Amino acid sequence: MPIGRRAFNQGLASSIAAGTTVGLPGTAKAYVGPNVIIVRFGGGVRRAETIVGQTSYAPYMMNVLAKQGTLIPDLSIAELKDVDTSHAEGTLNILTGSYRSYAKVGSQGLAPLLEPREPTLFEYFRKAFNVPSHQALLINGEDRPQEEYLTYGGHKHYGVSYRSEVIGLFRYKLHKFQRILEENKASEEVLAKARKQLDELRAQDYRGTANRRSPIMERFWDRWRNDYGDSGLKNPRGDRLLTELAVRAISELKPRLMMINYQDPDYVHWGNASHYTRAIAVIDQGLKRLAESVASDPAYRGRTVFVIVPDCGRDSNSLMSVPYQHHFNTRSAHEIFALIAGPGIAAGKVLDKAVDQTSIAATVGAIMGFRARSAEGRVLSEILT
Numbered sequence: 001m002p003i004g005r006r007a008f009n010q011g012l013a014s015s016i017a018a019g020t021t022v023g024l025p026g027t028a029k030a031y032v033g034p035n036v037i038i039v040r041f042g043g044g045v046r047r048a049e050t051i052v053g054q055t056s057y058a059p060y061m062m063n064v065l066a067k068q069g070t071l072i073p074d075l076s077i078a079e080l081k082d083v084d085t086s087h088a089e090g091t092l093n094i095l096t097g098s099y100r101s102y103a104k105v106g107s108q109g110l111a112p113l114l115e116p117r118e119p120t121l122f123e124y125f126r127k128a129f130n131v132p133s134h135q136a137l138l139i140n141g142e143d144r145p146q147e148e149y150l151t152y153g154g155h156k157h158y159g160v161s162y163r164s165e166v167i168g169l170f171r172y173k174l175h176k177f178q179r180i181l182e183e184n185k186a187s188e189e190v191l192a193k194a195r196k197q198l199d200e201l202r203a204q205d206y207r208g209t210a211n212r213r214s215p216i217m218e219r220f221w222d223r224w225r226n227d228y229g230d231s232g233l234k235n236p237r238g239d240r241l242l243t244e245l246a247v248r249a250i251s252e253l254k255p256r257l258m259m260i261n262y263q264d265p266d267y268v269h270w271g272n273a274s275h276y277t278r279a280i281a282v283i284d285q286g287l288k289r290l291a292e293s294v295a296s297d298p299a300y301r302g303r304t305v306f307v308i309v310p311d312c313g314r315d316s317n318s319l320m321s322v323p324y325q326h327h328f329n330t331r332s333a334h335e336i337f338a339l340i341a342g343p344g345i346a347a348g349k350v351l352d353k354a355v356d357q358t359s360i361a362a363t364v365g366a367i368m369g370f371r372a373r374s375a376e377g378r379v380l381s382e383i384l385t
């Protein structure tokens with residue numbers, strides 16, 4: 001049985017009164033709503049390989065999680081001029097609830113560097129509630145530095161003061177090289193290499209936030225370094241790494257809002273269909289592990305809403321050697337889905353309506369108790385109990 005939101009909030013309020021939540025000085029009120037974990041089922045996935053029963057590579061999501069929440073099989077990215085079905089763009093549709101609300105401020109390789117112009121969910125959340133930045137977290141992939149900075153926008157009433165912390169190997173490497181230099185114990189050769197690599201990483205930090213060091217995040221990375229060392233060879237890689245980071249974050253940082261930017265289905269660009277389907281299965285196993293972490297932690301059990309949504313779909317172009325691109329704006333690149341599950345959300349329901357991707361931000365706001373003012377999509381009130 002889903003817990004009613006009012007009863008749920010009362011339960012959480014008493015846990016906060018008992019002093020289990022860390023707060024920051026300020027005027028914003030304490031957060032008493034559910035934890036929200038947004039899973040970007042990313043790297044672009046079509047409905048056919050994810051939510052269609054016969055052909056899905058995500059059995060945990062469809063057989064277990066879908067029964068606990070509301071499946072929205074007809075979510076789509078609107079077909080508008082200048083709306084690209086791609087990764088950073090789709091991530092910002094999810095985070096701002098608004099299409100085309102970004103400025104291109106440069107590029108890294110082939111990927112555009114985008115800066116949101118409307119507030120992100122992190123900014124709305126941290127402006128409305130007294131929540132420290134490490135409890136509004138973005139977990140990023142290791143080879144997408146262009147997604148490092150989707151955590152706050154250029155909106156004059158929001159912005160960098162309300163940003164999320166970012167966890168990913170880019171941040172870990174910055175931390176590691178800084179530590180190696182501070183410790184000053186390694187050989188001159190290792191120190192020189194660390195200095196060079198640190199300079200290169202800092203050069204990628206085009207918004208200048210990666211070098212702001214917070215003691216809580218420093219300790220998080222010190223523990224990671226202690227477990228995995230400096231070689232980079234021991235830690236999991238790809239989307240398994242993102243799951244590992246998310247599970248550790250749940251245990252050590254207790255985020256109230258966390259977004260995990262899975263991405264490996266995108267390896268299908270290089271031409272091997274099995275890279276795509278295997279990556280979907282890895283994300284599905286990640287969902288299982290996340291759900292197990294939530295179930296075993298009293299701060300999360302019965303108090304956590306999962307919001308699962310792809311950044312974009314993929315093309316179905318059978319004339320191409322790789323039929324699954326996502327840059328041709330074909331229909332299936334726009335056709336995605338969402339699954340929302342947890343306290344306050346109707347369980348075992350299928351929302352049989354056309355829904356826009358921009359409704360996710362508005363609905364996350366309603367679940368967490370703030371209004372995402374610039375969201376173009378509507379609050380999906382019919383899934384709330």
Ligand SMILES: [Zn+2]
Pocket residue numbers: 043044087266269326
């Ligand atoms: Zn791609």
